[in-house]
Amino acid sequence: MNLGKISYGGDWNPEQWDRAVWDEDVRLFKEAGIDFLSINIFAWTLLQPSEDTFDFSQLDEIFALLHANNIKICLATSTAAHPAWMATKYPDILRVDHQGRKRKFGDRHNSCPSSSAYATFAPKLATALATRYQNHPALELWHISNEFGGSCYCENCEKRFRVWLQQQYITLEALNTAWNATFWSQIITDWNEIVVPNQLSVQWSDRGTAMQGLALDFMRFNSENILGMYNLEYDAIKAIIPEAMITTNMMGMYRPLNYRKWAKRIDVIAWDSYPSPNHSAAQTALAHDLMRSLKDGQPFLLMEQTPSQTNWQPYNALKRPGVMRLQSWQAVAHGADAIMFFQMRRSIGAGEKFHGAVIEHSGRSDTRVFQEVAALGRELQQLGNKIIGSRIQSDVAIWFDWESWWAVENSLGPSAGLHYTEEIAKYHTAFHDANISVDMIGPDSSLDQYKILVAPVLYLLQPGVNERIKTFVDNGGTLVTSFLSGVADQNDRVFPGGPPGLLRETLGLWVEEIDALPPEQHNTMLVQNAFGSRSNYEYTCNLLFAIVRLETAETIATYGQDFYAGTPVLTRNQFGAGQAWFVASSPDSNFLNDFVQHLCRENNVQPVMQGVPTGVKVTKRSKDGHDYYFILNHTSSTQTMPLEKPMRDLLSGQTFTGSLKIEARGVLVAEAI
Template identity: 50%
Template sequence: MINDKLPKIWYGGDYNPEQWGPEVWEEDQRMFKLAGIDVVTINVFSWALNQPEENTYDFNWLDETMDRLHRNGVGVVLATSTAAHPAWMAKRYPDVTRTDFYGRKRTFGGRHNSCPNSPTYRKYSRLIAGKLAERYKDHPALLLWHVSNEYGGYCYCDNCTAEFRVWVQSRYNSIDSVNKAWNTRFWGHTFYDWDEIVLPNGLSEEGEGNVSAFQGISLDYRRFMSDSLLECYIIEAEEIRTHSSNVPITTNLMGNFGQLNYFDWAKHMDIISWDNYPSLTTPVSETAMVHDLMRGLKDGDPFMLMEQTPSQQNWQAYNSLKRPGVMRLWSYQAVARGADTVLFFQMRRSIGACEKFHGAVIEHVGHEQTRVFRECADLGEELMRLGDTLLDARTEAKVAIVYDWENRWAIEMSSGPTVDLQYPSEVHKYYDALFKLGIQADIVSVDADFSKYEIVIAPVMYMVKKGFAQKTESFVSEGGTFVTTFFSGIVNENDLVTVGGYPGELRKLLGIWAEEIDVLPAGQFNQLVMNKPIGKLEGSYPCELLFDLIHAESAEVLAEYGSEFYKGMPALTVNSFGKGQAYYVATSASSEFLQGFLSNLCQDKGVNPLIPNIPAGVEASQRVKEGRSFLFLLNHNADPVTVDIGEVTLEDLLTGETISLNAVLPGRGVMILTEQVHPK
């Protein structure tokens, strides 16, 4: 449980009372009660208000806010306010602002404009975090500490240059090891002294869009920046813990955000929280996948939905409204996938600056007679009735998909083979196939324990880190099923090619070797032709993007390419290894193929769908608590759908109705089905 002071699914979100006055505060409290709001996040961007001068702190407004919220029965997620430094700090200490990709020094303005390696920023962020923790550690409204906000963005200043050299020296110990790891004899880049190392940016090795002449240097800079920003979080978190050791600490992540290695961050967070902002056209399976990724950061622990909009964003190209019922539907999607909170940005719409058109529970009109507020109030009432029933329930999956941020960085910076290769998209293809089959999956790191899964899928595992091949061999030899794809086993963790034939360290496990990789432009296809029907797979399927030209060694060929000069070469193989099997999909296959392929694998391993023959547009997910299962059915269609739940009788937690055989889900409807509990 996040905090047992409020044993229910928390409901509320970001609140900025400092932007308003007393007459609005009282109205806010009235509206919060109507909507069932019981938790708000405050103080996210209030550093300048809290510390108007270098040696002056003023928390009077925050004292009043904390007390007022507590009197009205609202708990507080208290942020440290360090997401935007005060103007006086930038004026007095220029090192605090960032230097951009092209070497231009930033002035005061925006947010995320603090250099993570600025001694000034680190000093004053630690100080204010400590003062807040010391002041409010025993406040009855306090539920959770929230450090900074949505960490991200890189800096290229002199402080970062100096610290990067220290980081590199610590990682490699000697300049000779650096030269070897970065392959610096290419283009005559050999370094003879640490101070010859410069940052990879628009003035040196990189161009716009993750283009790098030296991927090894650029890869390490991304690791360094992720570590630098993480150190800023740790500095504040450790300072908080010296005063407030019994209140959990988090910061809000951003799903599969590309700049930070969240698996590293998760080790230092008490609970994962994240901000979910899909667009009108985002596939629902993509949102589900990111929820599962956030759950996977801490080995399946429940997480927090820290932000979502009740209606619309303001920063996308097309900021569509959430259609009636969608806010509730997507809120329950988060809960179905492991969230124990439903929180919004924001409580009341700002009247000025860049977020005045970002949705809010309380709209500019200022009263409760809006569609959005009514939907929020209805959801608040439902969550109140659910109480603690779902809290701490976990998800049980027998299939895992491996996701690795460093592998993603390396793929994105690779100079070839195609600009269209997007790691998250290829991972999503496999997740989407399982989603449509109604089969639950965990998203895990390369360091995860594979032994608890029947099937492990590692799409486009371009970078094979030390120990990964051996761990995977052990998993398969003990009876597991492993699947990987084209463009896998190419390089080590320094982005240096493993010679001797692709897929490098995975060659023994997969029983194949690849000599070339073909590319076709977008819209052009080859065919993946089955040698014989296998379960639900038969005939020919389109494939695209990349095409590994592979040779079978110990592997059995299950499908071949249907055209091009490599027609008849293997496109799908399986290799028996110990008690298990390892599959290689040599190209980017169609959704139809992947559904048939993964359905066969799951059937062979006894991994059953939550709902057989699940209708299109319906999502199934399950959480389990103390032996009691909760089956979520979510209808993402605008029209009603009938779902065959089998010969069981279950209760819908949301309505109390008894459901058997066929569950009729309204358009955008939700059911949470569980065994009926009869009072003793």
């Protein structure tokens, strides 16, 4: 899809309103530069009031109104909440939750992925929609369901899980071996004995299970099974419109679904960004980088963000003036070609009446929020198609693998304080703050284009991963990995010989023990003659402390305290033409900032721009030989920075020579002149 500019709009739910309000909404949309709306998101019962009745009259009217006003449509399929009549007549559509309770009708995201009723009715509705609207000129994009997620533990899911396992393992012997089932006599002697892992069986809580292999396989199965719901509709739509562009909205670092596998079935990535008020700019950037990287850097859609506040956090602070604009441009700076809001008009009742909207309950356009939305709409119109389709180039990749995340957080011990995404975020933040572009890659990604690969807590090694990483380093790449890496195989069985398992040769060391202390208890990292300008420096680290025995690696830093004082906490191994670093603990941000600077210097990895003040972030998107610089001031004061070459801001038309000034929370989209 390409509207000739950055698409601008959001979720519009006219079915909640009288017809007269629709016309007023469209008038306001024109005023705000809105040209792209998601519609039909939760309308299943209106479209299909009974099993044999379809009624598209209202949706026809919505299509006609938007088309007449030159607003393009992202058509959702309405299957994210099933009708009450369906739940009554076909109760197999209701999920069973983690506590083993059968749900009743209500809420959204409520359909069991193994339900035969769902498998009948959802693609039938998608087919009816595709048949009816296939030639409609306003239709740009398909949006299947909405924010897929969760899991189901019903008997149908259990049966399907058994079949899935049988396909994976063929024999029970192979399954029992993979699950190390002799532990606690958990041996399966008949496929029908297998139960889903919830709190009625092996799952102790959200974190920790008696059977790692079972829990890991269920998470794989559940992610695939829910993807199956998407596929039902995807295939139905493509059967009628082979060239249809189809997406569904993801949720960033969302643990239950392995989005890397989903991305293969999605034509354009779309995601919903809801940073908490206390989130750093880097945390939001990480999620954008992850979403962009799912399809090899293809631009994505920011499908939802609030223009002002959410309603589901404990304290729903308003986005301060300028923050919505800044966060919108941040998405574009990291690869978005669409900026969209939830919601266009704030509903008057039910669960989201306190969630922010472009048009508030007042219905007015002279509000702060509406005026900010309209101002951004003017900017996007002015920018036109300049950056549409442009790409970000990165020399650095961070390994982010859902299966390592699942496995390490399903394990009881060694530390309840270990959060996979936080370890990833620490390293990402250091590169982000240095204005170094990062791709977020995983087991299926190519490593060829990268100089540096950072893989914190590379806990689980799928078959072939070790060989690919080894080749990367052997060919001259720089690998950084950390504690709890190389621990387990694809079934979460620890490699004999202990960590780092298959990575031992590449890292040139083995781990004898791993200490785990409360997060507030720190050790020190003593670096000598390693990071250039400062010959000796002391940093802190916490959480986990691998006690390392060196083989071919050399010590770069040592622990300063405890009985392992003087032993290595940072090592480097020359392997082939490359280097492999091991960070044995969870370091502070000062260490990571210095370490990242050192790695980038050694590998000739350059920041996007030099001399960028703290709190200002710069990214670059390129297209047809042109570079576009996104300069974002995340601080609350005006910043000045030097310029190597004169630049023009495409938003204001202002030109800068020698240096540029950027106001608090300001944004420049600049090109060299």
